[in-house]
Amino acid sequence: MSSYQQAPEPGRIDARGVSIRLGQGSQAFEAVQALDFAIEPGEFVCILGPSGCGKSTLLGALAGHLVPSGGQLEVDGLPVDGPSPQRGMVFQHHTLLPWRSVLDNVAFGLKMQGQGKAERHRRAYEMLQLVGLGDFAERWPSQLSGGMQQRAEIARVLINRPRLLLMDEPFGALDAQTRSRMQELLLDIWTRIRTTVVFVTHDIDEALFLADRILVMSPRPGRFIEDLRLTFPRPRRSSLLTSPEFTHLKRHCLALLRHEEGRELPRLTPLGLPDSDHPPLRIAL
Amino acid sequence: MPSPLIRWPVRVASLLACLLFWQVAASHKLDLGLFTFTYVPTPGAVLDAAWQLVTSSTLLEHLTSSLSRVFSGYLLAAVLGVALGLLIGRSRWAEDTLLPPLEVLRPIPAVAWIPLAILMFPSSELSMVFITFTGALFPVLLNTIHGVEAVDPRLVASARSLGAGRLAILREVVLPGALPSIVTGLAIGMGTSWFCLVTAEMISGQFGIGYYTWESYTLQNYPDIIVGMLLIGVLGMGSSALVKRLGALATPWYRLRRAS
Numbered sequence: 206m207s208s209y210q211q212a213p214e215p216g217r218i219d220a221r222g223v224s225i226r227l228g229q230g231s232q233a234f235e236a237v238q239a240l241d242f243a244i245e246p247g248e249f250v251c252i253l254g255p256s257g258c259g260k261s262t263l264l265g266a267l268a269g270h271l272v273p274s275g276g277q278l279e280v281d282g283l284p285v286d287g288p289s290p291q292r293g294m295v296f297q298h299h300t301l302l303p304w305r306s307v308l309d310n311v312a313f314g315l316k317m318q319g320q321g322k323a324e325r326h327r328r329a330y331e332m333l334q335l336v337g338l339g340d341f342a343e344r345w346p347s348q349l350s351g352g353m354q355q356r357a358e359i360a361r362v363l364i365n366r367p368r369l370l371l372m373d374e375p376f377g378a379l380d381a382q383t384r385s386r387m388q389e390l391l392l393d394i395w396t397r398i399r400t401t402v403v404f405v406t407h408d409i410d411e412a413l414f415l416a417d418r419i420l421v422m423s424p425r426p427g428r429f430i431e432d433l434r435l436t437f438p439r440p441r442r443s444s445l446l447t448s449p450e451f452t453h454l455k456r457h458c459l460a461l462l463r464h465e466e467g468r469e470l471p472r473l474t475p476l477g478l479p480d481s482d483h484p485p486l487r488i489a490l
Numbered sequence: 491m492p493s494p495l496i497r498w499p500v501r502v503a504s505l506l507a508c509l510l511f512w513q514v515a516a517s518h519k520l521d522l523g524l525f526t527f528t529y530v531p532t533p534g535a536v537l538d539a540a541w542q543l544v545t546s547s548t549l550l551e552h553l554t555s556s557l558s559r560v561f562s563g564y565l566l567a568a569v570l571g572v573a574l575g576l577l578i579g580r581s582r583w584a585e586d587t588l589l590p591p592l593e594v595l596r597p598i599p600a601v602a603w604i605p606l607a608i609l610m611f612p613s614s615e616l617s618m619v620f621i622t623f624t625g626a627l628f629p630v631l632l633n634t635i636h637g638v639e640a641v642d643p644r645l646v647a648s649a650r651s652l653g654a655g656r657l658a659i660l661r662e663v664v665l666p667g668a669l670p671s672i673v674t675g676l677a678i679g680m681g682t683s684w685f686c687l688v689t690a691e692m693i694s695g696q697f698g699i700g701y702y703t704w705e706s707y708t709l710q711n712y713p714d715i716i717v718g719m720l721l722i723g724v725l726g727m728g729s730s731a732l733v734k735r736l737g738a739l740a741t742p743w744y745r746l747r748r749a750s
Contacts, residue, residue, distance in 0.1 A: 300648035317653035
């Protein structure tokens with residue numbers, strides 16, 4: 206039995222009255238306000254909302270990169286306190302270390318745990334094969350295509366066996382073909398490595414195709430306006446996208462999002478405001 | 491872009507044209523009013539002086555004195571510049587306490603340090619090392635700070651999410667991320683260290699290429715001045731190229747990214 210096929214970790218999320226303020230002084234605003242929700246272990250949840258609605262901000266708080274200004278955010282009963290390998294994060298653009306080979310990037314989490322080189326390379330290679338990158342282990346990240354970079358990024362997060370897999374529009378920068386292949390691959394991996402997934406997107410098709418449950422968010426301050434449970438059978442294939450039931454739900458989501466049209470907001474990131482000084486990340490030595 | 495086969499002859503021809511102009515201007519004692527070639531020795535005279543220096547017994551001592559001064563000052567500046575740069579780039583507290591005094595010292599030219607250096611250090615050898623050190627410190631320091639501050643905060647966030655502590659982030663993310671910029675700083679610092687050599691060796695008693703150049707001026711051995719100047723230029727270029735070469739070896743991913 207290989208190392209990634211272990212019993213699923215718990216990964217329950219409880220949020221009570223979570224608010225997150227961004228910006229400073231008179232520029233400050235509440236990106237999300239008084240959110241109450243619970244996510245069950247092993248659930249695949251998509252947070253769907255227009256650009257700038259605060260869905261990435263919420264993800265940043267779950268990852269521990271942003272600190273809520275109010276309320277409680279708990280994973281398996283413990284408050285979120287800073288970033289942790291238990292809560293893996295995948296950004297829209299990959300964050301592989303350019304100076305490490307793909308294999309060493311995937312093995313990074315194991316290195317941080319103090320595992321020996323041979324063992325961590327063996328497990329990283331296994332993980333790379335799982336995402337279909339076995340032949341690219343020795344390459345530099347810049348030598349991979351966008352889709353391959355995101356696959357390596359997912360492998361790097363999953364090698365830590367996280368309770369939560371947090372994804373911030375991970376396929377948003379890919380072309381349509383690659384994106385749909387990546388969605389199927391993600392579902393395939395998820396059946397083998399069961400973990401709670403919180404997947405942020407503004408793409409209705411993507412949310413409907415992937416999720417067990419969709420939380421629809423309205424912008425500024427971000428609030429959930431719909432909690433949608435999906436019962437499409439798994440495994441899901443692209444033929445689902447043209448089924449009548451899918452179209453019906455898509456129309457429903459479109460109506461919810463259109464409600465908020467005409468308000469163009471700047472994109473927020475899981476690390477706060479896009480062009481800010483990123484104060485939470487400046488760590489004193 | 492023309493092929494290298496065409497570009498190299500052009501480069502050599504350009505150098506030869508400069509030499510030819512020098513030869514003509516110096517042998518005809520060209521006087522342009524604003525400046526004059528009357529006292530400028532011809533390339534031939536310089537070549538003779540260079541040959542004399544090469545065959546004399548003092549060249550090796552000049553070279554070893556200068557190289558040891560430049561490299562001790564430079565290495566000290568490299569270590570201190572990178573360490574301070576990492577500290578200042580990563581910590582706001584260090585930036586506020588360390589950067590203001592360094593910014594005041596930065597514009598002071600090497601020449602202005604001479605009297606104080608003589609007063610502060612017990613030997614003239616140490617004062618000379620200090621002056622080459624001041625030359626290299628600031629390019630290394632500023633490029634390190636710049637490199638550290640330009641590290642993508644997402645990479646740091648990601649590494650933290652993967653379980654990296656502060657020291658691991660410094661070693662695995664910040665240092666390699668800043669390395670291309672540090673290498674640039676080290677290469678520039680190598681050059682400025684050589685700039686300061688003549689200044690430093692004005693207080694030398696005996697040996698050094700800078701000393702040789704300055705002494706030739708006071709003794710009115712004009713061809714020797716140019717030999718000294720060219721020697722410093724060639725050595726500076728050579729050591730900068732060495733630093734760049736070593737830097738490229740240390741950052742293989744970086745070359746690749748620029749090439750693609």
